[in-house]
Each structure stands twice: as C-alpha cells, then as structure tokens.
Amino acid sequence: MLELLQRVFGREASRTSKYLAKERLRLVLMHDRMDISPQILESLRADLLKVITEYMVVDEGATEIALHRGQGSVALVANIPVLKMKRLPQKLKN
Amino acid sequence: MGEALVITSGKGGVGKTTTAANIGTSLAMMGYRVVLVDADIGLRNLDVVMGLENRIVYDLVDVVQGRCRLRQALIRDRRFESLFLLPAAQTKDKTAVNPEQVRDLCQELEKENDYIIVDCPAGIEQGFRNAIAGANKAIVVTTPEVAAVRDADRIIGLLEASELRNPLLILNRIRSRMVKRGDMLDVEDVIEHLAIDLLGIVPEDETIIISTNRGEPAVLNVNSRAGAAYRNISRRIVGEEVPLIDLEANGSFVQRVKRLFGLRTG
Ligand SMILES: Nc1ncnc2c1ncn2[C@@H]1O[C@H](COP(=O)(O)OP(=O)(O)OP(=O)(O)O)[C@@H](O)[C@H]1O
C-alpha cells in the first residue's frame, strides 16, 4: 500500500511543470555552458593527458577531445591513441 | 568612499527597475546617502517608478557630454533628502555614452554618497557594458522561469569575465502557492543551477503594481510583502544578518533554505 502510494506520488512529482522546468533548465544551461573557449578545452586536454600518461604512453599529437551534444545529454568524448602501456605495480592479492 | 551596485538580469522585464527603486529608497530610509542612476538610456523608467518624472531637467548624457554639472542633473527625492536620481536620457541611445565615462561618473558619485545603485538595461550589449563599468558589486535579478534563469546564467558569466566577481542573486516574483503545488521553480532549484549566493527572494505582489502606479516604491508601504522583502534585502546589503522572508508562513520553507545554503539568521 505504502509502496503504491509512493509510486503514485513519485510519478506525480516527475510530471509537475516544476520538474519539467528544472530538467529543461539543467539541459539548457549545460548546452549554453558547453560554449567554452578553446583555451579552456586546451587546458582540460593538458590536465587529462597529465593523468593518463602516468599509466600509458599516448600519441599526444593525435589526441582529440570534444564535447558532443545529444538529445537530452552531453558527452565528453576523448580519442587518445595508446602507444605503449607502462609496467604498473601488480595488484597485491590478499 | 561609497559603493556602486549594478542591478542587472539579462532578460528584460524581470524587475531590475523595481529592485533598484526599492533598494535605493530603503537604503535612504535607513539614513544612507544614495544616488539612483538610470543607465537604461533611451528607455528611461526609474523616474516614473520613483514618481520623479516631472522634475527632470538634465540627464546622464548631459552630464557625460558636459552640458551641465553633475550636481545640476541630480534630482533630490521629495520624501528623503539623502536620496537622489540621475535620470537616463530618453531621446538618445546607448551609444551616446561609453564605459569609461560611466566609470568616471560613478567614481565621482562615490566621493559624496554611500551607495550608487545603477539600473541596467536588459541585454548584453553596450548598454550592459556601460552600466556595469563603474560598479564594485553586481546584483542579478531573475524570476523562477527557465528563460530568465538561463539569461541570468549568461550574465553571471559575463560579470565574472569583467572582474565583477561573486554577484548576488535576487529571485523575484515567486508565487508560493504555485511552488507548493509543483508548478514553479523554487529558490533551491534556481540556486542549485546558478551556484551563486542568494541576497533575497521577493514574492509576486500586487502592491508592486499599485506602488508603480503611484510612483511610491513598495518599501514605503508597511503592508506590502514585496516591500518587506526589499527592506530585508537592503539590510543585508549594509551587512545585517536578516532571515529570508517566510513565503509559506509556516517556517519550514525558511528552515529548509537556511539548511541548504548555510545562511545564518539574525
Ligand atoms: N514582485 C513583483 N510582483 C508583481 N509585479 C512585479 C514584481 N516585480 C516586478 N513587477 C512588474 O513587472 C514589470 C517589469 O518590472 P521592471 O520594470 O522592474 O523590470 P525591468 O527588469 O526593469 O524591465 P526592463 O528590462 O524592461 O528594464 C513591471 O510592470 C513591474 O511592476
């Protein structure tokens, strides 16, 4: 019974215009803020590479990073060719 | 040395002029020396909201272009002798002045006044750049609607890019009944997205329209809920700690907001 009530109310909440507005606002702000400057994207690329190169050798020149917008979502897509894996400390078994 | 606050929003019609008039009047009621600057050149409004439209002789453009002295263009309010209005020009457009001129003007005004309140035009073009040029602090006004919040977000980005860091938010025209039944964004939703500090919330209130009809800002009306909200906002501006106005009249709303933003209450 309680579950049913919760389901009913839960569904109600997600159908209110406030909920819709909030969701639309989230997406619209995300899209608006995607319009970031090439300098910022470049600094994100440099930071990412700094972390990744601790684990593997990558082709930094061929690395591509971009934000892609889809229907109702945004993805950060990175294409980073790996040239070589570093020898990482083996995971200890216990 | 005074402080220059610019009231801005991006989107038009969300309550910038109403906010400038009420904050300015309220600060003057508290005894501060205040100059309201109407930077909406070509679409002057602040004079009407203040009820001072019949007393304009010179305007901001006359001052900047040297046709009169600053002192001559300032209109003293008839209710408070420490309150002044520098009206916008109605027949010119925003290209009649540039940001450097407005910056100099604000610096001049800061010498003899406690607060300079600049009413910014809508938009992100030259009128906006003129209005923010002399400000030390920005107040962003928005309403609980997707388009208005989106424009506020854009404005916040532009303010920060122009070194006006940490702008403060006023959320105007909240209807608590609509919020309660799930048909309006509430203050938490807006703050969560914009990630800036809240200066205050103002309810949707008919007394704003009545006040505007009369040319008497709502802060002068003790029975106006919006007026009370603006009086609280003004006290926060001068550094007092004032709890958020209770829109639901049961306390829980204020409690929730306080918890959420860690606001201290006085
Ligand atoms: N809290 C409120 N309750 C009811 N009406 C309001 C409220 N705030 C503003 N209004 C009304 O909304 C209208 C627009 O307000 P105002 O002129 O202050 O906006 P603005 O942002 O200065 O507009 P613009 O961008 O054109 O300069 C006015 O008619 C005003 O009376």
Ligand SMILES: [Mg+2]
């Ligand atoms: Mg206005």
